[in-house]
Amino acid sequence: MSAREVYVGGQEWGEVVRQSGRDDTLIVNMGPQHPSTHGVLRLVLELDGETVIACTPVIGYLHTGIEKNIEVRNWTQGVTFVTRADYLSPFFNELAYCMAVEKLLDVEVPARAQAIRVLLCELQRISSHLVWLATGGLELGALSMMLYGFREREKLLDIFELITGLRMNHAYIRPGGLIQDLPDTAPDRIREFLDEFPERINDYESLLSDNPLWLARNTGIGILEADDAIAMGVTGPMLRAAGVAHDLRKAQPYSGYQNYDFEIAVEEGADCAARYRVRMREMRESAKIARQALGSLPAGPVMVADPKVAWPAQLNLGADGQGNSLDYIRKIMGESMEALIHHFKLVTEGFKVPQGQVYVPVESPRGELGYHVVSAGGTKPWRVHMRDPSFVNLQAASHLVSGGLIADAIASIASLDPVMGGVDR
Amino acid sequence: MGLEGQIPSGILLTSVTKFVNWARAGSLWPATFGLACCAIEMMATGAAHHDLARFGMEVFRASPRQADLMIVAGRVSQKMAPVLRQIYDQMPEPKWVLSMGVCASAGGMFNNYAIVQGVDQIVPVDAYVGGCPPRPEQLMDAILLIHEKIKVSGIDGRMDAR
C-alpha cells in the first residue's frame, strides 16, 4: 500500500479527493461543526472501510488573535484576554499569566492570595474534568453522564459566582494577588460541596468504571506510549496514563503547592480507559487539596502591598454600592496630590513591568500550560505567547486515531480532552 | 413546512397560523453551533439545572437539515465564517438565528483581524444576547423572545408587515 501525500488546505472538496488518487479509500471530513469533535476541530479522515488509515486535524477555526490583542492593552487588562483562551479552566490561564508578570515585577504574592489561588484552581480542575466526563460520556453514548456532570458543575459555578462574580472567565486573579477577598459565606459553601462530592464521584464510577460497554469502548483504544508522548511534548493526564509520574505541582511547585499533601494519579495502560482512571483520581485528589487549602487559609491581605502595582484591595460598602478603602480615598482626595496623580496613572495607564522575558508553566487540567511573557519595560506587554497543552496534545491526534475505527476516533479525541479555545487562541 | 404552498395566497387563516406557530415555538430544535465559552453555557442551559427541555428544545440536532434554530454561541473567526454561512444555508426554512454572547453579536472584546465583528455580517439574526458569557437565564430569555417572534409570524415563518 503506497502512501500518497494529500495536501488538505482550504480547497474545494472534490480537489482533495481527486488528489488522493486512490479509489479504494474514502476521504471523509469530520467537522468543524460536529457534535463529537469537542469544539471546532476538523478531522480529515482517509478511510478503508471503517478503518482510519490517516487522520489530519485542521485547526484554526477559533483563532481569536488573543496574543496580538494583549500587546495593545495594559498588563492588568491582559488578564481578561488570557482568561478566555482555555475557557474550561480560566483560573489556570490567569494564574500562569499573573505568575509570569509577578516574576518580572519581582513581587511576592501574599500567602492568603496564594492559598485562595490554589483553592480556586483545584475546584476549577474538578469542574473541567466534569465537563470532560460529561461530554466524553455523551459522545460515547452514556447520555446520563452529561446531565450528572453538569449538575455538579452547576454547584461549582455557583461557588465561583459567589466569589468572583462570574460563572466563567472570571478575571479574578490579577498580577500581585487577587482582586477581592473571599466573601464570608464562601468557605461554608465550598465545604458543603466538598462534603458531598466524593459520594458523587463514587456514583459516577459505579456507573462507568466496571461498565462492560464503557470498558469495551475505551480499553485498548487510542494508545500513546510514554516515549511517543514525550517526543511529542504531550503532558498532563495523557502522559500520566502512560506511566510517567510527571506533575508540575510536584516537580516544580508553585503558589504554595508544596504545602499540601496529595498524590499524582498515574496509570499504566496508555489507553483511553487509563486516562479515564487518571482523571477520576485527579478529581478526588483535587478535592483533597481544596479541603486542605480551605482548612489552612492564612489571614492577611490578598493583594501585594506595593503601591506601584496595586491600590489597597480592601473594599468598603459606600453609598453607591462598593468603593475603595475609605482611608485610601481620604488620602488621595484630601491629603496628597501626589497620591491622587499616582492613583490616576495606575488606573489609566497601568503599572510598568521591567524589561525581560520569563517562561512560567503551571499544571492545568490538560497538561503543561506555559506563558512566555516578554516585557519591553512599558505598561503594555511586548509579547505574550501561550504554550497551550491542548495545542501540543492535539498533534498526537493523528497518531492516536490512525489504525483504529471511526468510532474509536471519537473515543480517542474525547480522551485527549482538547479545548479549542486553547488550541487556536 | 410546505403548507404555505398549499394554501392560496391572500387568505388569512388565523387559527391555522396560530396553531402552526404554536407547534413551531413549542418544539424549536437548535442546531449545535457552539464555538467557544458560550457553548459551555449553552450546554449548561440544556443540562438539568436550567432545563431547556421544558421548552421542547433538549434535542440539539447535529445535522442542520433537521434544525430550525441556529444558536451561534461563541466567537466566529475569519476561518469559521464560510462554515457558518454554509451551515445556515443548509437549514431548511423556516429558520431563526440567535446570536449568543457579545462576541457573536458584535465581535466582543476581540476587535481585531481574526474575529468577525458580529455574526449579523454573515447571517440574518433574530435575537441577540449580550454577556460574556450570558447566563443560562439570559439565553432562555432570548429563546423566549424568539418564541414570541414565531408566534406573531405568518405561516411561512416570516414577519412581514401586516
Added chain:
Amino acid sequence: MNETLSELCAELRGAFPEHVGEPAIEFGEVSVRVSRERVADVCRWLRDAGPFEMLADVSGVDSLGIAPDVDRFMIAYHLYSLRRNERLRLRVFIPGGDEHLDSVTTVWPAANWMEREVYDFFGIVFDGHPDLRRILMPDDWEGHPQRKDYPLGGTKVEFKGVMIPPPDVRGQPSTTTGYPGRIS
C-alpha cells in the same frame, strides 16, 4: 543555576565553540544564545548527549522598533528535562529579510505544529519541515499577524455618536517602548 546545568552548558559550549553563547540567568531562568546555522545540531546534542527529552515550546518574538542593534526576530526554544527536572531556553536571532531557520522536527516531533505556528504568525521559514503551511490562519491569508508592522485590524466602534478606532491606532499615554508610530 545548579551544578549540573552549568556543567552541561560548559560541555555544550565545548561541543559547539563558535555557535553557543554564555548562559544568561535572569529571573531564575537559564538562557543560552545559539547561532542560527547550527540550531538543529545543538538541539540534537541536547537531546542525545544532554538530558532534554522534551521540547516544551517554540516561541517567536519580533523586536521591531525597540532593539535596533539586535536581529529582528528571536525564536525561543523552551526545553524541559523530565529526568533532571530542569529547564533551558535557547535563543536564536534572525534578521528581518532573511527569515530562514533549520527545523528541529527531526529532533522532537513536537516541534511540527509549533514551527508551523511561528511560520504562520511571523513568516519564518523552517527548512526541512515536513509540512510547512499555515496552521491557525486561513490558508489564503496574506501577511503574518504577529509581526509588529501588522496592524491589529479592528473596526471603529461607535460610542455615543463618536467613532472610536481600535486601540492600536488610538492616541495613548506614552509607554516608553519607543514603538514607532503605533502606540503613543
